[in-house]
Amino acid sequence: MNPDERFWLLRDIVKQARIKSLHIKNFKSLHDIKIDFPTNLTLAIGPNGSGKTALVEAIYLLKEILYYIRGRNPNPFGKWWGYKNVVWRGDIEKPIIISLTIDLRNLFSRVKALEEYVRNHVYEISSFMVDMLDEIVSKSPIIEYKVEVFDKGGYIFINEKISHIDTGLEITLTRNNVVIRYSNGSQIELTNVYTPCLLLDKYDEATRFLNTGISIDNVFENIYDLFEDILEERVKDYSFISSLLAWATLVFGTLIDGIVGIREIDLRSIRSPQTLIWYEYLDHNASNLIPILYRIGKGRLPDNVLRALKVLFENEHIGGFFSLTPEGTVFFKLVIDDLELPPPSIPNGVWKVMAIETALALNPTILLIDEFENSLHARIQEYLLDEIRENGAVSIITTHSPIPIDYAHDLNEILILENTGYGTRAYRLKNIEEYKKKLEKLGLTPSEALLYGFIKD
Numbered sequence: 145m146n147p148d149e150r151f152w153l154l155r156d157i158v159k160q161a162r163i164k165s166l167h168i169k170n171f172k173s174l175h176d177i178k179i180d181f182p183t184n185l186t187l188a189i190g191p192n193g194s195g196k197t198a199l200v201e202a203i204y205l206l207k208e209i210l211y212y213i214r215g216r217n218p219n220p221f222g223k224w225w226g227y228k229n230v231v232w233r234g235d236i237e238k239p240i241i242i243s244l245t246i247d248l249r250n251l252f253s254r255v256k257a258l259e260e261y262v263r264n265h266v267y268e269i270s271s272f273m274v275d276m277l278d279e280i281v282s283k284s285p286i287i288e289y290k291v292e293v294f295d296k297g298g299y300i301f302i303n304e305k306i307s308h309i310d311t312g313l314e315i316t317l318t319r320n321n322v323v324i325r326y327s328n329g330s331q332i333e334l335t336n337v338y339t340p341c342l343l344l345d346k347y348d349e350a351t352r353f354l355n356t357g358i359s360i361d362n363v364f365e366n367i368y369d370l371f372e373d374i375l376e377e378r379v380k381d382y383s384f385i386s387s388l389l390a391w392a393t394l395v396f397g398t399l400i401d402g403i404v405g406i407r408e409i410d411l412r413s414i415r416s417p418q419t420l421i422w423y424e425y426l427d428h429n430a431s432n433l434i435p436i437l438y439r440i441g442k443g444r445l446p447d448n449v450l451r452a453l454k455v456l457f458e459n460e461h462i463g464g465f466f467s468l469t470p471e472g473t474v475f476f477k478l479v480i481d482d483l484e485l486p487p488p489s490i491p492n493g494v495w496k497v498m499a500i501e502t503a504l505a506l507n508p509t510i511l512l513i514d515e516f517e518n519s520l521h522a523r524i525q526e527y528l529l530d531e532i533r534e535n536g537a538v539s540i541i542t543t544h545s546p547i548p549i550d551y552a553h554d555l556n557e558i559l560i561l562e563n564t565g566y567g568t569r570a571y572r573l574k575n576i577e578e579y580k581k582k583l584e585k586l587g588l589t590p591s592e593a594l595l596y597g598f599i600k601d
């Protein structure tokens with residue numbers, strides 16, 4: 145297996161973990177919200193200023209914290225001109241807290257099946273990994289990862305906490321300290337540990353190992369050893385805790401690394417000549433769309449992108465090609481029948497569709513799309529929603545348009561946001577069956593009831 149295939153395999157495994165809930169505190173208007181995920185697709189709706197963009201940004205912040213830990217971004221709050229502007233009501237004494245609760249059961253089944261299948265084929269998942277995960281899951285399949293970020297005199301600090309829900313075991317990690325708290329109230333504190341302890345630091349290390357061609361099971365053992373070195377001789381159940389932390393590193397690191405977000409699209413950049421650089425991530429404004437497409441399609445338009453464009457134009461004779469210029473830029477032309485369109489002549493909706501399909505081709509763990517409907521005709525919106533549902537990523541899509549709402553498979557997919565004086569309230573409809581009956585009786589569509597407020601829950 146080459147590194148790309150390894151990352152892909154890891155992504156596929158981690159996507160089996162079901163995200164149960166998300167909890168955000170003190171990010172902009174999200175003073176304290178908890179969201180559960182009954183379905184993979186969530187359509188977030190609400191008036192202007194209700195916190196839809198804030199929701200998408202808060203989740204994306206996890207990825208920016210990973211960049212920060214990797215040393216790629218000196219301050220994750222730079223784009224907002226500082227922490228003060230983002231934390232709830234400017235109170236810099238408060239931390240921003242984001243936590244994800246996941247259920248590892250399906251992930252365990254997948255890993256176990258893989259190990260049995262690959263035993264004689266590809267050596268990526270070892271029985272050591274499987275046994276360790278078995279022990280974790282049999283004690284409690286639900287794990288919470290919580291990251292706390294705060295500003296102290298202009299420096300950004302990060303704490304993480306892993307909670308093994310049913311056993312009550314909690315491990316708090318900061319760069320140099322580890323605190324282990326057991327359900328009986330006893331606590332072990334290890335201070336001034338010599339290696340960075342944060343799970344995201346270890347994930348960063350893991351990805352570097354994977355990139356140099358080391359297999360997943362060796363990487364797992366490496367991380368396990370790093371934690372074991374810290375805990376051995378000081379903690380009785382060091383082996384269990386090391387494996388919990390090693391698994392949490394792979395799972396939450398991959399989950400966070402796999403977040404793909406699309407916000408307002410920077411059409412000007414997309415339409416200008418793009419330098420061909422090997423980009424790892426799609427920018428949230430899709431400005432590097434063309435080089436990314438070139439990379440993932442190996443010089444051709446990926447199939448899913450092409451299919452979507454055929455739907456958009458209702459025309460089978462759609463194509464596209466890339467060409468490289470001597471100056472090192474990559475150039476894209478869309479072909480409709482015999483007509484060749486250079487980037488400045490390609491319609492806005494086409495770019496939007498290409499950006500969303502590219503995000504899907506990147507096999508995201510969590511997909512975030514702000515203002516989904518912009519530039520998109522009704523038919524292609526429905527097509528994209530089906531594609532997003534099929535992808536298996538947990539997807540959060542914000543919209544003001546009735547089309548996605550009336551295309552919801554279940555009213556469960558809809559998340560309603562309201563900005564109250566005490567911050568955003570986020571909730572799903574409670575009595576869905578009753579609500580549906582009410583709609584039917586009144587002859588209203590869900591969008592009429594929800595967007596135009598004809599009935600309230």
Ligand SMILES: Nc1ncnc2c1ncn2[C@@H]1O[C@H](COP(=O)(O)OP(=O)(O)OP(=O)(O)O)[C@@H](O)[C@H]1O
Nearest residue numbers: 172173192193194195196197198229230231232233
């Ligand atoms: N530091 C902060 N503390 C508290 N509230 C904040 C802070 N910063 C921004 N806000 C509020 O958070 C909300 C953020 O709204 P957001 O941009 O997410 O709205 P939206 O639902 O995306 O609206 P639109 O549909 O217009 O894009 C705004 O109401 C804003 O006043």
Ligand SMILES: [Mg+2]
Nearest residue numbers: 196197198514
């Ligand atoms: Mg917004």
